Amino acid sequence: QSALTQPASVSGSPGQSITISCTGTSSDVGAYNYVSWYRQHSGKAPKLLIYGVSNRPSGVSNRFSGSKSGNTASLTISGLQAEDEADYYCSSYRSSSTLWVFGGGTKLTVL
C-alpha cells in the first residue's frame, strides 16, 4: 500500500481537462508545500512536471497545473494530447523515518 493515495486510472478525450488527486495526511501533503508530480511513459524514467505544489520547471507546458487543499493535492492537465497518455505520480516530503513518499500512480488514458 502506497503512502499517498491516487486513483488507479483516469481517462479523457483529446482537448479535454482531467484532474488527478493525491491524498496524504497531516504529516506529509497537509503539512508542507513540498508536493511534486511526475510523468512516466511506459518503459521510461519519470519526468518532473510540478514542484512545490504548483510550480512548473522550465520547459514544462503550462497545460500542467498543481494545487493543494488540506491533505489533498491535485494535478490538472488541460487540452489533453495523445502524448499525455502515461502514468502520473505525486510525491511529498514526510516528517517520519521515511522522508519522501510517493503515490501509487495513476494511469491516464487518452481516448
Next chain:
Amino acid sequence: EVQLLESGGGLVQPGGSLRLSCAASGFSFSSYAMSWVRQAPGKGLEWVSGVSDGGGSTYYGDSLEGRLTISRDNSKNTVFLQMNNLRAEDTAVYYCAKGPGGSDEFDVWGQGTMVTVSS
C-alpha cells in the same frame, strides 16, 4: 546537458550483494543532494535512499532495514548504493535522481538499472 547514468545492476542470488553507481554530468554535482528511487515490476515508485551534497548526511527508507549504504565521490561526480542481503522483493529498476531540491523535488532522473534477485 544534465545527465545521470546508472550502472551495476544485474542478476543476483538471494542473500547476495550489489553496488550500483550513478555518474552525473552537466551540473555542479557537489552542490546537490542525490537519491535512489526504485520501481518494482508493474508497481509504483519508492524512495530508497538519499545523501546530502557533501556526503555527510545519509537517509534511508524504512523498508530497507539497514541493508543499504549510500555514498558519493564528489571528485568523480558519482553516487553509489551498496545493497546487501538482497531479497526477491528488492527486484526492481533502481533510478538515480538529482535531489531532493529546495522544494523536495527530484528534478533529473537517470534511465535506471535493473536489479533481479532470484536463484
